[in-house]
Amino acid sequence: MIRRLLQVDFMKMKRKGFWFLTFLGPFGVVALQMVNYGLRKDYLLQQSEDNWGHYLGNITVFTPLALVLGIVILTSFIASVENETNAWKQLLALPVSKLSVYLSKFTVLAGLLFVSSILLAVFTLSFGIFLNLGEQIPWIELLKDSFYPFFAGLPVLALHLWIATVSTNQGIPITVGVLGTILTYSSYVLPDWVIWKWPSLNNGWNEPVINVWLGIGIGLLLYIGGMLDFARRDVK
Amino acid sequence: MNYMVETKGLSKRFGNETAVKNLELKIPKGEVYGFLGPNGAGKTTTIRMLLGLMKPTSGSIHIFNQDLTKEKISILKKVGSLVENPSYYPHLTAYENLEALRKILGVPKKRIYEVLETVRLTDVAHKKVKGYSLGMKQRLVIAASLLNEPQLLILDEPTNGLDPSGIIEIRDLIKRLPSEYGMTVLISSHLLSEIDQIATSVGIISRGKMIFQDTIETMREHAQIKISLKSSNSHRAYQSLLTKGKQVDYKDGLIYLDDQSDEDVAEVVNSLVHDGFSIYRVEEEKRSLEDIFLQMTSKEDVK
Numbered sequence: 404m405i406r407r408l409l410q411v412d413f414m415k416m417k418r419k420g421f422w423f424l425t426f427l428g429p430f431g432v433v434a435l436q437m438v439n440y441g442l443r444k445d446y447l448l449q450q451s452e453d454n455w456g457h458y459l460g461n462i463t464v465f466t467p468l469a470l471v472l473g474i475v476i477l478t479s480f481i482a483s484v485e486n487e488t489n490a491w492k493q494l495l496a497l498p499v500s501k502l503s504v505y506l507s508k509f510t511v512l513a514g515l516l517f518v519s520s521i522l523l524a525v526f527t528l529s530f531g532i533f534l535n536l537g538e539q540i541p542w543i544e545l546l547k548d549s550f551y552p553f554f555a556g557l558p559v560l561a562l563h564l565w566i567a568t569v570s571t572n573q574g575i576p577i578t579v580g581v582l583g584t585i586l587t588y589s590s591y592v593l594p595d596w597v598i599w600k601w602p603s604l605n606n607g608w609n610e611p612v613i614n615v616w617l618g619i620g621i622g623l624l625l626y627i628g629g630m631l632d633f634a635r636r637d638v639k
Numbered sequence: 640m641n642y643m644v645e646t647k648g649l650s651k652r653f654g655n656e657t658a659v660k661n662l663e664l665k666i667p668k669g670e671v672y673g674f675l676g677p678n679g680a681g682k683t684t685t686i687r688m689l690l691g692l693m694k695p696t697s698g699s700i701h702i703f704n705q706d707l708t709k710e711k712i713s714i715l716k717k718v719g720s721l722v723e724n725p726s727y728y729p730h731l732t733a734y735e736n737l738e739a740l741r742k743i744l745g746v747p748k749k750r751i752y753e754v755l756e757t758v759r760l761t762d763v764a765h766k767k768v769k770g771y772s773l774g775m776k777q778r779l780v781i782a783a784s785l786l787n788e789p790q791l792l793i794l795d796e797p798t799n800g801l802d803p804s805g806i807i808e809i810r811d812l813i814k815r816l817p818s819e820y821g822m823t824v825l826i827s828s829h830l831l832s833e834i835d836q837i838a839t840s841v842g843i844i845s846r847g848k849m850i851f852q853d854t855i856e857t858m859r860e861h862a863q864i865k866i867s868l869k870s871s872n873s874h875r876a877y878q879s880l881l882t883k884g885k886q887v888d889y890k891d892g893l894i895y896l897d898d899q900s901d902e903d904v905a906e907v908v909n910s911l912v913h914d915g916f917s918i919y920r921v922e923e924e925k926r927s928l929e930d931i932f933l934q935m936t937s938k939e940d941v942k
């Protein structure tokens with residue numbers, strides 16, 4: 404059943420710009436560095452011995468913001484597909500469990516964001532090579548910078564999916580989205596427990612991988628909570 | 640008796656307001672059951688509970704003699720439905736809309752073409768639903784409800800937004816379903832006239848309570864038309880009829896006849912004319928749904 408639901412969810416994404424956004428996020432992050440390096444490449448290359456490291460550092464400044472924005476926009480898109488003519492009542496009067504409907508939505512979103520992460524790695528690598536940053540490509544760092552934020556951002560995704568699917572007032576997800584984006588932007592001043600800080604991979608221990616495990620653990624908890632609440636409620 | 644749908648003490652409360660109270664819905668197999676009630680009576684709320692979209696505050700629902708809370712998915716496999724305003728994906732074509740439902744229902748692709756044909760949307764099947772007229776959208780969701788060849792079809796005000804010819808078309812379709820496909824149909828409406836033409840059983844709900852549930856014939860007896868008569872000196876005319884032992888009522892300057900066969904009416908008119916009253920009007924008054932509700936609720940009170 405879940406496979407069929409996934410196929411249907413991908414079908415409903417047609418002509419809605421989901422794939423374009425999935426591409427736009429990572430492209431935007433790298434494009435900012437294209438501008439940056441395009442304008443002052445010589446200066447930037449003087450900044451550090453480790454040109455790749457410096458370049459990756461520049462990329463990661465914008466990754467969390469793009470990720471959270473992507474989460475906000477994609478979840479609101481996916482909810483709007485069902486909300487537009489209140490198709491929830493039609494969908495959930497079919498012989499499907501609400502849990503699998505919710506799981507399918509979450510899987511689609513996580514899938515799109517994962518594709519974004521892959522694209523981010525590809526774009527980062529390609530432009531890095533184009534810039535001629537050196538023979539020694541820091542593969543591990545590159546992959547960490549591309550995929551760690553995704554896992555660290557899972558709690559935000561789970562929270563947003565829940566808010567977008569259960570709120571009858573569409574202003575609420577938008578408000579939370581705007582607040583989340585601001586929190587992500589100012590993550591360096593936030594305490595470690597704020598989930599919007601996690602995609603920045605910063606924490607008191609200087610151990611980015613902690614954010615990954617926290618993201619997966621808390622993300623799972625928030626996902627389960629959201630799913631159970633969605634199933635418990637009367638359909639809109 | 641075995642019912643396709645049977646609810647016991649079904650109730651739904653929203654905050655302080657009880658939208659559905661102790662509903663005992665009984666729908667026999669093969670019937671077109673007209674679920675009738677004014678706006679806000681609780682029809683949609685009941686239907687949502689039947690489809691598992693809302694949890695009852697109390698009471699039980701059995702469909703195909705299975706408990707809905709325990710066997711929701713196996714029940715819903717054999718149910719087709721349409722709830723309130725049409726739901727669809729406007730950025731997809733009619734075909735894609737139906738395909739999205741078909742995949743989940745797991746029925747063969749040919750059903751899509753069949754139901755499109757049934758509601759006459761084959762020609763526009765590959766156009767985006769966004770551009771459809773309201774009537775076409777309504778026909779699309781009716782097609783969607785038929786995809787899985789349901790044994791029970793639940794339609795909440797299915798003729799909303801259709802023009803007269805569309806209404807007749809859908810009405811004819813619904814009428815055919817029980818005999819041709821062995822379906823049982825629950826159709827809600829706030830128009831008695833609409834239910835009257837297709838239903839074989841009727842349930843009337845008012846302020847969340849079932850106030851009448853029986854065959855359409857029994858309801859027709861309740862819904863008898865009235866003959867009103869206006870004459871010179873109406874009140875005296877009324878008294879003269881009473882003295883002659885006629886069954887009549889008097890209200891607001893009009894005389895109402897209880898017996899309504901042509902002969903009875905002729906006799907009353909005759910006797911009034913004979914007594915020198917002038918007859919201005921003899922009218923047949925169809926009672927509105929609201930009147931019938933009032934009549935029925937007042938009867939309930941007497942019991």
Ligand SMILES: Nc1ncnc2c1ncn2[C@@H]1O[C@H](COP(=O)(O)OP(=O)(O)OP(=O)(O)O)[C@@H](O)[C@H]1O
Nearest residue numbers: 653657658676677678679680681682683684685829
């Ligand atoms: N989700 C809800 N929250 C609060 N109250 C509700 C909700 N849904 C319905 N109601 C209330 O329940 C009552 C019955 O509504 P319902 O939609 O079932 O009526 P209806 O018979 O379908 O009317 P209509 O002919 O207008 O469609 C109304 O008073 C309505 O305000």
Ligand SMILES: [Mg+2]
Nearest residue numbers: 682683723795
């Ligand atoms: Mg209604």
